[in-house]
Amino acid sequence: MAATITEDNRRKLGRINKNFFLHIHAGKVHPNSLRPDYTFGLGIILGFLFLIMILTGVILLINYTPSVERAYNSVKDIMFVVPGGRYIRNIHRWAAHGMVLVSFLHLIRVFYTGGYLKGRSQNWIFGVVILFLVMFMNFSGYLLPWDQLAFWAVTIGSNIAASFRELTDILGITQVLDIGGFIRSLLLGDDTVGQAALSRFFMLHVVFLPVTLMVFVGLHFWRIRKDGGISRPQSEGAKVNKLYSWPLVMWAELAILMGTAAVLLAMAFLFDAPLREEANPAFAENPAKSPWYFLGIQELVSYSAFAGGVVIPVLFLVFLISVPYVDREEKYIGIWFSGPQGRRITWQSIAFTGIVTLALVIIIIRYGWLNTWIPGIPRFVVMLVNPATLSALAYVLWSLWVNRQTGSGRMRTMAMFTCTMTAFIIFTVIGIWFRGPNWEFYWSAAQWPVF
Amino acid sequence: MTVTDINESGQTRRDFIKRFSVWAAASAGILASLSLIRQFIPRFSRQQKRFKIGRKNNYPLNSYTYLPERQLFVYRDHEGVRAVSAVCTHLGCIIEKSDEGFQCPCHGSCYNEDGEVVSGAATKDLPWFELNKDVDGQIVVDQGRIAGPGQKLYI
Numbered sequence: 266m267a268a269t270i271t272e273d274n275r276r277k278l279g280r281i282n283k284n285f286f287l288h289i290h291a292g293k294v295h296p297n298s299l300r301p302d303y304t305f306g307l308g309i310i311l312g313f314l315f316l317i318m319i320l321t322g323v324i325l326l327i328n329y330t331p332s333v334e335r336a337y338n339s340v341k342d343i344m345f346v347v348p349g350g351r352y353i354r355n356i357h358r359w360a361a362h363g364m365v366l367v368s369f370l371h372l373i374r375v376f377y378t379g380g381y382l383k384g385r386s387q388n389w390i391f392g393v394v395i396l397f398l399v400m401f402m403n404f405s406g407y408l409l410p411w412d413q414l415a416f417w418a419v420t421i422g423s424n425i426a427a428s429f430r431e432l433t434d435i436l437g438i439t440q441v442l443d444i445g446g447f448i449r450s451l452l453l454g455d456d457t458v459g460q461a462a463l464s465r466f467f468m469l470h471v472v473f474l475p476v477t478l479m480v481f482v483g484l485h486f487w488r489i490r491k492d493g494g495i496s497r498p499q500s501e502g503a504k505v506n507k508l509y510s511w512p513l514v515m516w517a518e519l520a521i522l523m524g525t526a527a528v529l530l531a532m533a534f535l536f537d538a539p540l541r542e543e544a545n546p547a548f549a550e551n552p553a554k555s556p557w558y559f560l561g562i563q564e565l566v567s568y569s570a571f572a573g574g575v576v577i578p579v580l581f582l583v584f585l586i587s588v589p590y591v592d593r594e595e596k597y598i599g600i601w602f603s604g605p606q607g608r609r610i611t612w613q614s615i616a617f618t619g620i621v622t623l624a625l626v627i628i629i630i631r632y633g634w635l636n637t638w639i640p641g642i643p644r645f646v647v648m649l650v651n652p653a654t655l656s657a658l659a660y661v662l663w664s665l666w667v668n669r670q671t672g673s674g675r676m677r678t679m680a681m682f683t684c685t686m687t688a689f690i691i692f693t694v695i696g697i698w699f700r701g702p703n704w705e706f707y708w709s710a711a712q713w714p715v716f
Numbered sequence: 717m718t719v720t721d722i723n724e725s726g727q728t729r730r731d732f733i734k735r736f737s738v739w740a741a742a743s744a745g746i747l748a749s750l751s752l753i754r755q756f757i758p759r760f761s762r763q764q765k766r767f768k769i770g771r772k773n774n775y776p777l778n779s780y781t782y783l784p785e786r787q788l789f790v791y792r793d794h795e796g797v798r799a800v801s802a803v804c805t806h807l808g809c810i811i812e813k814s815d816e817g818f819q820c821p822c823h824g825s826c827y828n829e830d831g832e833v834v835s836g837a838a839t840k841d842l843p844w845f846e847l848n849k850d851v852d853g854q855i856v857v858d859q860g861r862i863a864g865p866g867q868k869l870y871i
Contacts, residue, residue, distance in 0.1 A: 417809065421822060424807040431839050447757075454758045457808075461758065547784030549809040551821035567823035569837050570806055637835050644839040704824035 280511040289486055290514055293507040297497035299517060303378065303599065304495065306521045307371040313525045314364045315482065319475065321357040325350075329409065331467035333460045336411035337543040344540060355533035361403055363529065365558045368396050376588070376682055377611075379598045379675070380496040386589030388488035391481055393585045398478045400558070405470040407556065408463060416544035417553040419466070420458050423449045425566060425574035432571055435645045457546065498599030551702045560696025561689050567704050568629065568651035577653050581685055592678040603675055610667060610676050614683035621659045622688050625652035626695060630706045660684035768854040772797055772871050780813050788845075788857065789813070796868035799847055799857050800831050805840035818842065830865040841865075 278292040297303065328347050330339040343350035372392065375381060381389035408419045429445030439446075454461030489495055541550070555563050565573025597603035602611055628634075629652050636647050660681060668677035701707040702714060721729045767786065775781050775792040782789055787802045787810060802818075804811050809822035817828040825836030832841045846861035847869035855869065 417822070421807045421809065428807075434839070450758050451756055454756075456761050456763050459762055461762070547787065547810065549821050551812075553809055553822045563823070566807060567837055570839075573837075574807075633835065636833075640834075644833070647837075648839065703819055703821055 274509060277509040277511040287515075289490075290510045291490060291494060292510055294510055294514060295494055295497055295507055296505060297599065298495050299508070299514070300498070303498065305370070305374060306517070307367055307374055308495075309518055309521050310525050311364060311367050311371060312482070313522050314360045314367065314529075315478070317360045317526070317529065318357065318364065321353050321360065322471070322475075324353050325357060326471065331409065331463055333411065333463055336409065336463060340410040340412075340540060351537065352533055355536070355538050356529055358538035359529055359532040359536070361406060362556070362558070363525075364399050365403055368399050372396060372585075373686065375496075377602050377607075377679075378496065378600065379596075379603060381589045382592075382595050382598050383492075383496070385488070385492050385496055388485060388492060389589050390586055391485045391488060393582070395478065395481050395485060396585075397582065398474060398481060402470065402474045402478065403556065403558070405466045405474060408458070408466045409470060410540055411463065411544045412541040413544055413550050414539065414541050414554075416458055416546065417549050418555045418559070419462065421553065421555065421563070421566075422559075423452050423458065423462075425562075425570060426452060428566075428570035428574055431569075431645075431648055435648075458544075496598055552700060552704060554696070554700075557693065557697050560700075561693035564692040564696040564700070565653045568634070568653050569648045572648050572651055573653045577657055580657065584681060584685065588678055588682070592674040594673065594675045597675070602679070606671070606673075607676065607679055610671070610680055611683050614663065614667075614680045615687050617663055618656075618660065618684045618687040619691070622652070622656045622691050625656055626691075628652075656688055660688070765860045766856060766858045768850060768856055769799070770855065771853055772855060782813070786857070789818075793868075796870040797847060797855060798844060798863075798865075798868050800844045800865075801842050801859075804838060805833075805842060806836065806838040811842075832865070 281287050281290050281292050325343060328339060328343050328350065330336060340354075343354055345351070375389070375392065404419075404422060408415045427445035427449040429448065430439055430443065431445075433439040433442060433444060450456070452462070452465065453459075454465050554560060562574060562578060565577055567573070597607075602608040632638075634647065634652075635642050635650065636644070663684060664677045664681040667680040668674075671677075698710075699706055699708070701710065701712070707713060723732075769783060769786065769788070769790065772792060775790050775797065778793050780789045780791050782802060789800050789802050791798045791800070802810050804820040804822065804825055806820060806823055806825045809820050811818040811820045811825075811827065814826070817826065817834065818831070819826050820836065820838070823837055825838035826834040827838070827842055828834050830841075831844060833839070844863045844865050844867065846858045846863045846867070848856045848858065849869065849871060850856050855871075
């Protein structure tokens, strides 16, 4: 049916198409794409957060000096001397944390609504790359203030990369082929964290990663248009009339931008970004904790550096990339959890993960692990058998079982995804609230011993 | 089609030149980036591997002394001096002296007095370094040479 294009409609299309910054939008959108209970606007929030990061980052660059002698003091100047510097730094900090949080929420939203189906697999993979880039952006920005937190987080992080040595040591080829040491020297430019590392991380954080991120964000948006708008619930019955983007979508996006900015400004006003003592290679903080989003991984590496820091995260990444290929059922797009069966599987998976992972964690905290039970046990046994690898194995078995019960690719993928996400949350919560000095278990920080 | 030269496999001259130039450009690019990658690999370390740590009298008897700027524990008894690394072999934090040996604050790896792993996620023992006496009487630590836990500099 050819709806006659009135002068008014032509004007609405023109408002979008004739503006460089707006022509990223389609002229018309499907009404279901705008349902807030479907997308929660998470992607657009991320876009705005990234813009805010760039703006505040440029402002911070004016007064920051990337040298070992000056870095800490220049950040101190930003905090205490530069007018409004503290506020800008706080916004930068909370926007960065927001990006990690919202990236994960966006991942979860897209997964459970089947947003990776029907030719959207390529965009799903771009999304996974963006998630990785956001995490790496945060990690590289972490070193720049050159305080104790920064120094030890990056020391630990670079040594996680170097823990390939645990594998090459077992094979006895570290002398010839030291992959771990090679990756670390690429990251740090030296054996330990120093000026070379600061220069490299500065370059990564300020030039390489933001530009790469912009490219992938561009690709991500481009694919949305190519795939016919964001994935959405199929509408029942007859053809629906699409809505004109102008001014409807503009209002929606403006509201989200205002909301995001309001939350950020309030956070930055109420909570200061931390700045500890200047980096001191002679003494580690006790406990030396990474930012909250890495504490799940820090909990895993406390079992085994290589298994928890390299193998599990790489397997997780491989799983995420494989999602559109493991689940090829082009059904239930836009339906949360694909209906009641998926909802049930999700709850069961959460319960299963809760029981298995918590049981393993309780065992290692209360009774120790193989190396405390059997002194002199070969250390690679602990590397292979620890709460991290055992729970990962349990999730694989669980999703295989779900596959046998339901015979559905969607259900097995959903079981696996739910398990890994739940475990990620469990380990992160333990790392944030239940680990104290010497990485020992405490019910609360009030019980920490005083030195 | 003006090009008529076709070889046995049905390839035109133009096809050949096209394919040849793509491969030439690709291999030139790969070789150039390989040589550029070398810029990312550090050629030297700012860390000193061999250094003096003073005379034995600087170190009290039968106790571990921590050298903050070198990240070393030096132990002296009535026979001589030994030096053990203070860097945790798990993920590189600085270990602390505990009652039974050493303990890492970051992820809780424990070592005994000989630097051997007792518990935790560390997979390697703490390295003990070779010590020598210089002509001026100072002790020289050589972090490039690993000694056993029992090896002392008898002075």
